[in-house]
Amino acid sequence: MTTAAASGRRREVGGNPAVSVVAVPAGHPYVRAVTADPSVRVLPDPPVPGAAAGVWWPPPALDPGWIAANRAEAQLLHIHFGTESFSPAHLVACIDAAHAVGWPVVFTLHDLDHPQLSDSSAYVRQLDEIIPRADAVLTLTSAAARVVRDRWHREAEVVPHPAVLPPDAEVPRPARDAPxxxxxxxxxxxxxxxxxxxxxxxxxxxxxxxxxxxxxxxxxxxxxxxxxxxxxxxxxxxxxxxxxxxxxxxxxxxxxxxxxxxxxxxxxxxxxxxxxxxxxxxxxxxxxxxxxxxxxxxxxxxxxxxxxxxxxxxxxxxxxxxxxxxxxxxxxxxxxRASLIARRRAERANTDAAVVAHHARLYRRLIEERAR
The missing domain is CATH 3.40.50.2000 (Glycogen Phosphorylase B;)
Structure with missing residues (x-):
């Protein structure tokens, strides 16, 4: 265990051990939503050479050399999006590199059929490598979890999608006659x-x-x-x-x-x-x-x-x-409709808090298990 990682593990926020995470990509709204626990520190996306500010793809953090060079900066790797930029062998090397420096790897399966690709066959071959090697697999619906169980013989944890509308956003109320x-x-x-x-x-x-x-x-x-x-x-x-x-x-x-x-x-x-x-x-x-x-x-x-x-x-x-x-x-x-939105906001407040807490607990558990 590196000194930086060890000291990061001893710090506490609100009674919970603080953890440092490489999330791919860190700046995506979904990732920001699920890692909002104060005890979770997410490293910013490394700049992409030659790309404009805010562009995270292809993600530089998905690189064995980058992982080895930043081993003391984080304790866990969580992959969400951006794998389609790489070969399956490259992704295997990234997971192996993460394990070599002591990082557990979490993978959230957002897509079985990739929305940015016309043909997802190459992407599915990536999943064939990532899902068996990840220390934990998450997905958004029980139907997707069944596919993970049937195809890869892994139990994926079902964690619902967080709210997309910010809780403080003003909801427009346009009036119309015709549907x-x-x-x-x-x-x-x-x-x-x-x-x-x-x-x-x-x-x-x-x-x-x-x-x-x-x-x-x-x-x-x-x-x-x-x-x-x-x-x-x-x-x-x-x-x-x-x-x-x-x-x-x-x-x-x-x-x-x-x-x-x-x-x-x-x-x-x-x-x-x-x-x-x-x-x-x-x-x-x-x-x-x-x-x-x-x-x-x-x-x-x-x-x-x-x-x-x-x-x-x-x-x-x-x-x-x-x-x-x-x-x-x-x-x-x-x-x-106004009443419906209010009820859903209240429901989201509860489920989103549970999702955030679930991620923080999962990170701490995996980090502790790998440190043993």
């Missing part, structure tokens, strides 16, 4: 199927309006996208369709995003593949119902009437989900 459904395609990353989602929305909107539901639909996407052909097809599909509008915009800051989502009666997730969704969590915080494609485990994140599945690309299935959610969900700017 508004919408989707945010953002920059059309690989797991976003813009054209298929647009067609389903056009179809479902027509079905609902034909049935006497005066619904309006809004499709939003960034003015700079990764797939310009897909963007052009979305614009063509939605052009001159009654009740359907398309809005392009620069990347929204947090306040603008909260306002855009708060206007919706239902948010439609546009994913062709995925596992869990932070976007869904933000909608839940804002009291906005979610129509989620039946891929991954989106409907396992919140088992209540706020999430309803549909068959991707199927306008009839989407219309059924929208009808259910419109009937079951409070309208924007209503007292019922």
């Amino acid at each position: 508004l459904i919408g989707t945010h395609l953002k920059d059309l990353r690989p797991n976003v199927d813009g054209p298929v989602t647009a067609r389903a929305i056009v179809d479902a909107t027509g079905r609902l309006r034909g049935a006497g539901v005066p619904v309006e639909a809004r499709v939003l996407l960034h003015d700079r996208v990764r797939d310009e052909a897909a963007r052009d097809e979305v614009l063509r599909i939605c052009d001159d369709v009654p009740g359907v509008s398309v809005m392009t915009h620069a990347r929204l800051d947090d306040d603008a995003l909260h306002h855009a989502l708060s206007q919706l009666d239902v948010c439609i997730l546009p994913y062709r593949h995925g596992t869990h969704s932070g976007w869904l969590e933000l909608c839940w915080d804002l009291g906005v119902a979610v129509a989620a494609p039946r891929v991954g485990f989106f409907d396992d994140q919140h088992v209540d009437d706020s999430v309803h599945g549909f068959i991707p690309g199927d306008g009839d299935s989407l219309a059924v989900a929208l009808q259910h959610l419109l009937a079951a969900s409070p309208r924007p700017c209503s007292a019922a």
Whole structure:
């Protein structure tokens, strides 16, 4: 044990031993949320050579040499995101290096099917190396934990996603007459199927309006996208369709995003593949119902009437989900939605505190076990 690590272990914060953690990446909002315990010190992300400030990828901390050079600065490695930048052999070397300097390794499985990749087969090969070697595996839903058990014969601890909406954020209360459904395609990353989602929305909107539901639909996407052909097809599909509008915009800051989502009666997730969704969590915080494609485990994140599945690309299935959610969900700017948001904030305060405490306890336990 190094002197620095030993002295760090003797310090206490609020009666708990202080721990120093390398989290990959340290600056991600999810990581900041789950490591908010005062006894947990997270090292800042090392600067990426040649990259702008705030860019953490590819993460320099996932390097055997960096780990060896910083052995005295931390006591544990927790990997969340960024593994797709490396080969499986490189990741094995990182875990071996962490163990060699006395660091336990924790891995949170956010994704089984990577949202930033069109083909996740190489990413799954990384999981084949990381999950068996990690000292502890966490994930967000019991459905994902079952996959870990079945494929890798590991027991993953299920730790729910923390709140995305800050507890002190002002929740917009926009008033609308007609029900508004919408989707945010953002920059059309690989797991976003813009054209298929647009067609389903056009179809479902027509079905609902034909049935006497005066619904309006809004499709939003960034003015700079990764797939310009897909963007052009979305614009063509939605052009001159009654009740359907398309809005392009620069990347929204947090306040603008909260306002855009708060206007919706239902948010439609546009994913062709995925596992869990932070976007869904933000909608839940804002009291906005979610129509989620039946891929991954989106409907396992919140088992209540706020999430309803549909068959991707199927306008009839989407219309059924929208009808259910419109009937079951409070309208924007209503007292019922304000009450729902307040109840969820109170629930998040309890569950988030438990998540933070769970991480701190896990870190201390693993560090103590490895020191024996």
